[in-house]
Amino acid sequence: MSTDDLIETFRAQLRDDPDVASAVAAIRALLGFLRQDRGETIQGLRSSLRDAIDTLSRVDSSVAVNSGGELFLRFISLTSLEYSDYSKCKEIMIERGEIFLRKVSLSRNKIAKLCHPFIRDGARILTHAYSRVVLRVLEAAVESKKRFSVYVTESQPDQAGQVFINLQKMAKALRKLNIPVTVILDAAVGYIMEKVDLVLVGAEGVVESGGIINKIGTNQIAVCAKAQNKPFYVVAESFKFVRLFPLNQQDVPDKFKYKADTLKTSQNLTEEHPWIDYTSPSLITLLFTDLGVLTPSAVSDELIKLYL
Amino acid sequence: MPGAAERGSELSEQIEAFVSRLRGGGQRPRSEDTARQTLSLLRKIIAHGRWGWAGELMDLIRTEGRRMTAAQPSETTVGNMVRRVLKVIREEYGRLHGRSEESDQQDSLHKLLTSGGLSEDFSTPYPSLRANVIEAINELLIELEGTTDNIAMQALEHIHSNEVIMTIGYSRTVEAFLKEAARKRKFQVIVAECAPFCQGHEMAVRLSKENIETTVMSDAAIFAVMSRVNKVIIGTKTILANGALIAVSGTHTLALAAKHHSTPLIVCAPMFKLSPQFPNEEDSFHKFVSPQEVLPFTE
Numbered sequence: 001m002s003t004d005d006l007i008e009t010f011r012a013q014l015r016d017d018p019d020v021a022s023a024v025a026a027i028r029a030l031l032g033f034l035r036q037d038r039g040e041t042i043q044g045l046r047s048s049l050r051d052a053i054d055t056l057s058r059v060d061s062s063v064a065v066n067s068g069g070e071l072f073l074r075f076i077s078l079t080s081l082e083y084s085d086y087s088k089c090k091e092i093m094i095e096r097g098e099i100f101l102r103k104v105s106l107s108r109n110k111i112a113k114l115c116h117p118f119i120r121d122g123a124r125i126l127t128h129a130y131s132r133v134v135l136r137v138l139e140a141a142v143e144s145k146k147r148f149s150v151y152v153t154e155s156q157p158d159q160a161g162q163v164f165i166n167l168q169k170m171a172k173a174l175r176k177l178n179i180p181v182t183v184i185l186d187a188a189v190g191y192i193m194e195k196v197d198l199v200l201v202g203a204e205g206v207v208e209s210g211g212i213i214n215k216i217g218t219n220q221i222a223v224c225a226k227a228q229n230k231p232f233y234v235v236a237e238s239f240k241f242v243r244l245f246p247l248n249q250q251d252v253p254d255k256f257k258y259k260a261d262t263l264k265t266s267q268n269l270t271e272e273h274p275w276i277d278y279t280s281p282s283l284i285t286l287l288f289t290d291l292g293v294l295t296p297s298a299v300s301d302e303l304i305k306l307y308l
Numbered sequence: 309m310p311g312a313a314e315r316g317s318e319l320s321e322q323i324e325a326f327v328s329r330l331r332g333g334g335q336r337p338r339s340e341d342t343a344r345q346t347l348s349l350l351r352k353i354i355a356h357g358r359w360g361w362a363g364e365l366m367d368l369i370r371t372e373g374r375r376m377t378a379a380q381p382s383e384t385t386v387g388n389m390v391r392r393v394l395k396v397i398r399e400e401y402g403r404l405h406g407r408s409e410e411s412d413q414q415d416s417l418h419k420l421l422t423s424g425g426l427s428e429d430f431s432t433p434y435p436s437l438r439a440n441v442i443e444a445i446n447e448l449l450i451e452l453e454g455t456t457d458n459i460a461m462q463a464l465e466h467i468h469s470n471e472v473i474m475t476i477g478y479s480r481t482v483e484a485f486l487k488e489a490a491r492k493r494k495f496q497v498i499v500a501e502c503a504p505f506c507q508g509h510e511m512a513v514r515l516s517k518e519n520i521e522t523t524v525m526s527d528a529a530i531f532a533v534m535s536r537v538n539k540v541i542i543g544t545k546t547i548l549a550n551g552a553l554i555a556v557s558g559t560h561t562l563a564l565a566a567k568h569h570s571t572p573l574i575v576c577a578p579m580f581k582l583s584p585q586f587p588n589e590e591d592s593f594h595k596f597v598s599p600q601e602v603l604p605f606t607e
Contacts (some may be wrong), residue, residue, distance in 0.1 A: 118586070286550070286586075293586065295550060 003055045006033055010056055019132055023068030023239050024104055026056050029096045034090070042080045042089070045213040049073060061211050061260040062278070063205030067242035073297065074306065105235040106265035107290035108133055112140035115200075115235055123148040123197045126189070129215040132233045133200025137288075138143025142179065149180040151192055155215060164248050186217050193224045203236040205256075207244045208287075208303050210281035213252065214234070216274055222283035231285040238289050241303055246278050318357055323349060325373060330380040338480070339385045339545065343580040344452055346389040348435065349446045354393075362401040363430035364439060364492045366394055384546040384554070384583040391584065396444045397437075404434045404521065455578035456484045463489035466574060471538040474530075476500040477556045478507035479543025481576045486541070487518050496521045498537065500530055502558050527558050534565040540573045547575070547582050554587075 009032050013025035016092050039045050053069035079096060083089040111133060119125065127134050141148065174185055184192055199221060203212040212218070212234050225232040245257045246252045255263060257274040258294060266272055281296030288294075326349055352364075353372060359365040373390030428599040459481055467473065475482055475497065486497060487488070497515055501508035501524050512522045525533060539564060544555040553559065553575060567572045 293549070 005060055006052055006055055007083050009052050010059060021064060021237065022060055022062060023064040026065045026068040028101060030103050035094060046076065051104060058260055061263060063256045064240055067205055067240055067261050070243060071239050071242055104239060108136045110290040111235050111288050112136045114293055116141040116144055119146055119148055124195060126151045126199045128153050128198040128201045128218055128221055133202045134200055137235055144200055151182050151196065153189060153217060154183055155217060156186055189221050190224050193228045196230060199225045199230055199232045201234055203234050203240060204276060205242040205259060206236050206240050206299055207242055209245055209248060209302050210299040212279050212280065213276050216277050219277045219279045222279045224282065226283050230284055233286055233288065234284055235288045238291050241299065243303065249278055252278050310365055326375055327379040330383055339581060343389050344384045344449065346386050347445060347449055350393050351442055354441055361431055362397055363398055364399055366430065369393060380465055388580050388583050389408060392448060393445060395430055400437060400444060404437060405432065406436045424490040434575050441572055454581065456481055459576050460484040460488040466497055467493055469493045469495060471495045471563055472498065472536055474498045474537040475489045476542055476558055476562050477502035478511040481578065482541055482543045483511060485576050486515060486520060490518050490520045494550065498523045498525060500525060500527050500558060502556060504589060530562055532564040534569045534571060537571055539565045540571055542575055543580065544575055544577050549576055549584050549586050552587050
């Protein structure tokens, strides 16, 4: 499968289903790549998969695509350990890949079921930018007959917050169910924090220390929440767990901070605005994942169980 | 069959009696008694209930369990024991089904990637499942008996001579803990009386019978006395999933005072008090009692 075909499959996935997570689209594209691969050895497969993952990161440089790719590689290695015959191995891989994708599609519902009891009646929630998982959680809370109001940050530079409330299906449905939504400036987070009961954000990636990588501005919100003693909840699917351990903001690799086109064309990266930031685990109260409700320290346990 | 029907109605009578006792509870019942009663009741349900395979049994236990927990949501031991029994059933089923011993029951990323099937189906009937599960529950009951002693055995490592220990209210686990240490060491205990029921008085009387130097003080003096205390040892009603405690009123004050003075706080609790719930539904955890006992209506 050529690189162009791969990129086209990936883009098609994102186009056809706007609700799909970019990591899942990446894994689907890689599974298609695996099906059409005509190599005969595991080593060959692994190296062509690595190239494929690089190609995909050049299209969409987000952390999620990277973690999806790593997970897929790990999946290949684990399966290849069990079966030595290559063709049988490949069959099992494809079968398990399908099962994995099916399980993963249920993960948002699992998370919503875990998280909505934490939203009490009359709660005021603050959220940041656009997260499909957060939308699903709020939907589940409405289904369980809770009344609450939501503050959304405008989330520059792409005004994802605005997109959030103007998005056709979700926002209209939320409005129909009478959820009051207020858009606030990014700078107004400190001002609004005293009114808020809890902060609920999604994540693009969950790092080994239990911290998260998310849209720029999340760290600020977390610090304000800690200062005012408000719980800071993160909702993320388990395929977003990534093998990074940043110690500070500078440690996050540049390839995640900037969009793929900026990386290719820019002269001096330090003059570009970063799109993501790192929130340290001490600021996070709980993480809701499809593996259960985890404290930030439990995240490293999960990653160790998988990778070691 | 008259025998089975009789047993069935007797069973539901017993369940009803247990549920109404839970609901009514004016006197604070011993958590260990509640745990033991729950386990015996569940054992009876498994032995006499009508079920064919593990899935059916688990649904039966879940329904009864939900009824029991709904009667008194603040008694988390009931829910914990029901969950233990469900886990026992899953394990016994897994063993009979031929799955390996070390297979991870919990979800993990690893399991997500390597498992073959979508979900576990508990539908294969095994005749020996009933006996196995009942045996496992008997083991659990035996474990229950020994909890206080197992905790008390560790007392000598934590309490040293000439220490001042503070505690609050009356906890049988802490009483056993302190008594065990008193056999070899000499120390002082300050008990916060825990108004309005003043369980602290009973604790002080029992401790002083063992020749432990005990002082009773009012709850208001907790912060004032804390600077002279070496350790705080308390019991609790429940331990929640994030490590938080649901304990007698006044424990939060004690904990804040201890934190301010950097005094170590030790909690003694048996395993049936560990609950997988999070502290979110505030209203279902608090237990409210009639004000009659503090301010009688006649006055």
